Amino acid sequence: MVTFFEASLDKISVHHVGNQSQDELYALSEAPLELKDDVIPGLLMQYFLKPFEKSNEVYHLMHSSDDLALNEVHHFATMAFEDESKFHEASEQIAKHLYKVSTHPNIKGGELYVAYFNRVQIEGNPLDAIGIFKSENKETYLKVYPDKGGFVVDYEQEAININKLDKGVLIFNIEKENGYKVVVLDKTTGGQDAAVYWKDEFLQLKVRNDSFNRTNNTMGIYKNFVTQKLDDEFEMSKADKIDLLNRSMKYFKEKETFDLDEFAEEVISNPEAITSFKNFKNQYEEEFGYPIGDSFEISDNAVKKQARVYKSVLKLDKNFHIYIHGDNKLIEKGFDDDKSMNYYKVYFKEEA
Structure with a gap:
């Protein structure tokens, strides 16, 4: 079980990853996102972490050769855990790796968020964690606000519903030699062939034998x-x-x-x-x-x-x-x- 009542969001970098089979590109931000107030971090924490509250299945990162050093996500997560000054560089490499495996034509492009959290609890143990999240589906929202003694109705397209995380993974800074403790979320779109890329090709996971x-x-x-x-x-x-x-x-x-x-x-x-x-x-x-x-x-x-x-x-x-x-x-x-x-x-x- 994952809980985050003591957790805090330390850093977050945002990139865009397209589908290379559709001739889409990726776009990397130059620096981590600047969080200007306390509201945005709270909303992001709810968006990213709340879906994991009911997670019971714990995984490890792995590689088919049994050499963990060849697992890209493990390598870049280790880079960030061991030297937080390299967090943004690691997030860029993670975005490039995701782009490399996004080859199925049904995979949707979207924003990629790489976040560094403090004191996220898994199985009662508060730990640093790196979160990787992708938003693929956007929605339209109505906005109603007062104006000149009445009300105005407006809308915003291509907005994100913070109650619907498409894909995410939390990598906890524990059991590094075994591939870290990992929990994952994947609300599949685009059919089964497109679904395997997140767990199998991007992360390369194996189930913990608990x-x-x-x-x-x-x-x-x-x-x-x-x-x-x-x-x-x-x-x-x-x-x-x-x-x-x-x-x-x-x-x-x-x-x-x-x-x-x-x-x-x-x-x-x-x-x-x-x-x-x-x-x-x-x-x-x-x-x-x-x-x-x-x-x-x-x-x-x-x-x-x-x-x-x-x-x-x-x-x-x-x-x-x-x-x-x-x-x-x-x-x-x-x-x-x-x-x-x-x-x-x-x-x-x-x-x-």
């Missing part, structure tokens, strides 16, 4: 296993699949620690399905080079995040939705020969 990401990934793997893999090996109704998902959600909500063997016995039960799930999990770890492990502390925040995408709804044509929250033995599936239609029989004691 309890949040282990919990989040294990729950995601299990959900994919139930919804996509089980049909290849077993005949299961959708009600049975929903029951498996509900049982897994109950496990993660009630337990403090995940244990793979315990989870398999309590949730899956079937020996053949248990073996299939373990193999499915191992394949994920090998494919993505991400060893989750068989035991870890469960993150409540990750469980809450996954709860939003775990489905307990059985959709029947366009006529009925059945919400299954408990014992799947109280719902039976059959086929009516006279109507040539499937049916579900539901048992209950009281009608609410």
Whole structure:
């Protein structure tokens, strides 16, 4: 979690980065932005930092060669952290690097803000942080003000909504050798092909292997296993699949620690399905080079995040939705020969 109630904005440089595939250029400012009053810094702090308050996923900067020195953002962030007099120079180099990777035709040009913050907290630790933010989408705002006993309505085009940050990253001055602690925001526009450039090409991130990401990934793997893999090996109704998902959600909500063997016995039960799930999990770890492990502390925040995408709804044509929250033995599936239609029989004691 990121908080900024003690934070201050120390420096900020603003540049413009276009899309080179569209023959757009970049424009660099000559010096950091001069902040003339206390209002603008406060607004900028809200614009830049508030979107990160609910960030739980922590990343590290990395490079495919395992040589962090080749990661441009890590190199220029280190330059600024170690010598604040080089902050503006580092911001210029960051803008040039972003321009270099902005080659997909759907990437929008926009202003790039590079900021130096003091005492931004991550996981309760107040640290210096470098923020890199890009505004791509502009809006039109109406302005109403009194004039000569009445009012005048005016407007401003190409203005920035401070409640809608398009892209941003905070790099915290800690764990330099591991690629710093990093949190990122990316509200994608321009399609998936254009989206990868911020996280994958500009920043080059890897997920930190902490309890949040282990919990989040294990729950995601299990959900994919139930919804996509089980049909290849077993005949299961959708009600049975929903029951498996509900049982897994109950496990993660009630337990403090995940244990793979315990989870398999309590949730899956079937020996053949248990073996299939373990193999499915191992394949994920090998494919993505991400060893989750068989035991870890469960993150409540990750469980809450996954709860939003775990489905307990059985959709029947366009006529009925059945919400299954408990014992799947109280719902039976059959086929009516006279109507040539499937049916579900539901048992209950009281009608609410």
